[in-house]
Amino acid sequence: MWAELDDAMTADGPGPESVCEGIKVCLRQLPNLPTLPEIVVRLNELLENDATGAADIAGLLNDDPALAANMLRAANSAFYSGRWSAPLFSVRDAVARIGFREVRNLCLAMGVVNLFPDKGKTITHRALWEHSLVTAIAARAISRHASGSPDEDMCFVAGLLHEVGILILDQYFHRALADILHTVKSEGRPAGDVERELLGMDHAELGAELMGLWHMPEPVASSIRYHHVPEEADPACRPVARVVAAADLVCNRHGSKGCLEPADLDADDALLFTIPQEKQQELFAEIEACARKSEVFMAIALGGPSAADSGDRPHTHS
Numbered sequence: 001m002w003a004e005l006d007d008a009m010t011a012d013g014p015g016p017e018s019v020c021e022g023i024k025v026c027l028r029q030l031p032n033l034p035t036l037p038e039i040v041v042r043l044n045e046l047l048e049n050d051a052t053g054a055a056d057i058a059g060l061l062n063d064d065p066a067l068a069a070n071m072l073r074a075a076n077s078a079f080y081s082g083r084w085s086a087p088l089f090s091v092r093d094a095v096a097r098i099g100f101r102e103v104r105n106l107c108l109a110m111g112v113v114n115l116f117p118d119k120g121k122t123i124t125h126r127a128l129w130e131h132s133l134v135t136a137i138a139a140r141a142i143s144r145h146a147s148g149s150p151d152e153d154m155c156f157v158a159g160l161l162h163e164v165g166i167l168i169l170d171q172y173f174h175r176a177l178a179d180i181l182h183t184v185k186s187e188g189r190p191a192g193d194v195e196r197e198l199l200g201m202d203h204a205e206l207g208a209e210l211m212g213l214w215h216m217p218e219p220v221a222s223s224i225r226y227h228h229v230p231e232e233a234d235p236a237c238r239p240v241a242r243v244v245a246a247a248d249l250v251c252n253r254h255g256s257k258g259c260l261e262p263a264d265l266d267a268d269d270a271l272l273f274t275i276p277q278e279k280q281q282e283l284f285a286e287i288e289a290c291a292r293k294s295e296v297f298m299a300i301a302l303g304g305p306s307a308a309d310s311g312d313r314p315h316t317h318s
């Protein structure tokens with residue numbers, strides 16, 4: 001069904017409205033629709049219970065030795081440990097150091113990366129995930145200073161998943177995505193406009209549809225839907241949407257690897273952040289420091305070694 005729809009998306013194929021409806025039907029009906037990773041569902045259940053402790057979460061992680069090993073690796077990395085922190089050897093201690101919600105976020109990152117394997121079709125997934133991860137880190141840092149008290153955990157999750165619609169396009173509609181990218185490049189038009197013209201919806205809306213099917217909190221779905229136009233989000237969801245849009249803006253302007261230089265930011269950006277001017281320098285310094293240390297998070301989520309694993313790793317003391 002996906003392939004038929006992808007094949008039908010030609011210049012003389014169905015109009016954008018029917019393609020849009022077709023995509024929504026596919027999302028709801030197909031048995032191979034990516035689902036929220038089971039470990040994340042179970043961790044979310046544990047997080048809802050105030051009595052949950054590190055041992056409960058470690059017990060769940062220990063069911064999957066590779067996951068448990070990754071948590072230890074993360075806890076001992078520069079991202080989560082100070083220069084003089086003692087090395088940890090138990091998953092329970094790793095969970096306590098990383099934090100319950102952050103463990104869930106790591107599992108979410110690892111799980112979602114695996115849901116959309118890079119088949120080398122139209123885009124490079126690694127670059128997109130690097131952009132997404134730095135956006136998530138920036139969103140969390142921005143949320144602590146932004147107005148409207150946006151939930152920092154939701155900002156992180158929405159930042160991490162804000163481009164998931166592009167991955168759906170790459171996985172199921174790669175021909176249409178190739179056409180879109182070609183048009184964007186040759187005509188110099190915004191991707192969202194070209195997507196809506198061909199598909200009747202853009203990648204932001206597509207990603208939000210998936211979030212609805214995953215029963216993600218409304219501010220997460222909404223801020224993904226409006227990550228290019230945060231002022232269109234419902235007032236209740238707007239603080240998170242603004243933060244994610246601001247983080248995306250910073251990351252796009254400075255490259256997806258978190259090369260963040262605050263000097264380029266102009267008045268519009270300051271408006272979007274709704275953060276007092278005097279706080280902004282502090283904020284960008286924080287984002288830059290976090291982005292530099294994020295290599296290990298990236299390596300764990302995407303697979304492969306990281307220099308940050310050993311470089312700043314705490315030394316064993318006798």
Ligand SMILES: [Fe+2]
Pocket residue numbers: 162163203204227228
């Ligand atoms: Fe986007």
Ligand SMILES: [Fe+2]
Pocket residue numbers: 131135162163248
């Ligand atoms: Fe983005």
